[in-house]
Amino acid sequence: MSDDTGRAPHDELAIDPEMVAAMCRSFITSHVTSTGAERVVLGLSGGIDSALVAYLTAAAIGADRLTVVLMPTASSSPSSKADAEAIVSDLGCQSELISIEAPLAALIANLPAGESVTPVRRGNMAARLRMTTLYDRSALHRGVVVGTGNKSEILIGYSTIFGDAASAFNPIGDLYKTQVRELSRHLGVPTQIIEKAPSADLWPGQTDEGEGGFDYPTLDRVLYRIVDRRLPLEDVIAEGFDRDFVERVSEMIRRSEFKRQMPPIAKVGGRSSGSDYLYPRRRPKLD
Numbered sequence: 001m002s003d004d005t006g007r008a009p010h011d012e013l014a015i016d017p018e019m020v021a022a023m024c025r026s027f028i029t030s031h032v033t034s035t036g037a038e039r040v041v042l043g044l045s046g047g048i049d050s051a052l053v054a055y056l057t058a059a060a061i062g063a064d065r066l067t068v069v070l071m072p073t074a075s076s077s078p079s080s081k082a083d084a085e086a087i088v089s090d091l092g093c094q095s096e097l098i099s100i101e102a103p104l105a106a107l108i109a110n111l112p113a114g115e116s117v118t119p120v121r122r123g124n125m126a127a128r129l130r131m132t133t134l135y136d137r138s139a140l141h142r143g144v145v146v147g148t149g150n151k152s153e154i155l156i157g158y159s160t161i162f163g164d165a166a167s168a169f170n171p172i173g174d175l176y177k178t179q180v181r182e183l184s185r186h187l188g189v190p191t192q193i194i195e196k197a198p199s200a201d202l203w204p205g206q207t208d209e210g211e212g213g214f215d216y217p218t219l220d221r222v223l224y225r226i227v228d229r230r231l232p233l234e235d236v237i238a239e240g241f242d243r244d245f246v247e248r249v250s251e252m253i254r255r256s257e258f259k260r261q262m263p264p265i266a267k268v269g270g271r272s273s274g275s276d277y278l279y280p281r282r283r284p285k286l287d
Contacts, residue, residue: 012221012224013220014182015175015179015182020175020179021183021187024172028040028056031168032060032144035144037138037143038065038143039138039142039143039144040067040143041067041137041138041141041143042057042068042148043068043130043133043148044087046081046082046084048184048194049150049172051087051189051190052184053171054093055187055188055189056171056187057146058091064094066091067095067141068087068094069095069097070085071129073100083192083193086193087193096137100133104129108122108125127160127164130163131166144168145167146169146171147166147167147173148167149164150172150173150175151175151177151179152220152223153177155227155252156219156249156252156253158212161258165259176223177198178220197210222236222241222246225241226249
């Protein structure tokens, strides 16, 4: 089996796709049940990550309980909308098309006069407006918002806090991008979605790898060594990886830690939330 570059995935990142799919489906079912939600609400971009979550969710709880929301802006690629619509057609789930261009333009128009907005700032605004929209739709549909970020993006901080990084739960957050591709092939995600260059669709021609200066197969192998194997950086470099790249990846992991944790609370009282007042999500009922 090969990834979208035509190269075979390394054995260290190979998965048993049927077993992983079953684990993800069970995870989704369990969390939807624990929240009492009637539906799952998903932002469908037309990219591989949200596509995979859509297929997993439909298989876990039924397509009739899945609502996907397409939220384009004026700069969104027409192919993204077409790919998202192909997923809706294949799964038979409910879909909604809600453009966020008007609120995005209004937000930018009300900034201080003469202020220039960079593509990254505009992209972060769009990501947060999309999540605002998803949480509003979840309230309407008595649903719960599912996350679509993969492990590679989460570890290097390639996400917008309170934007695409927000969700009630995330079934693919422990899968590297390489593994997302493998599982997507196994589940029958359309080939054109699997093979196209990953993109947050923030501006015309934008790609994850082009913006980040990496290719996912190499990034995943470095992340796997630093995170899963807990190797010192010198050991990773000794395996043949570029020193500057390994050090840059390590620094991205370090600097984005705040995105992976709840905001810290200054400790004043005897038991503080987040430090010594901790409960699992399925908190036991008190007698």
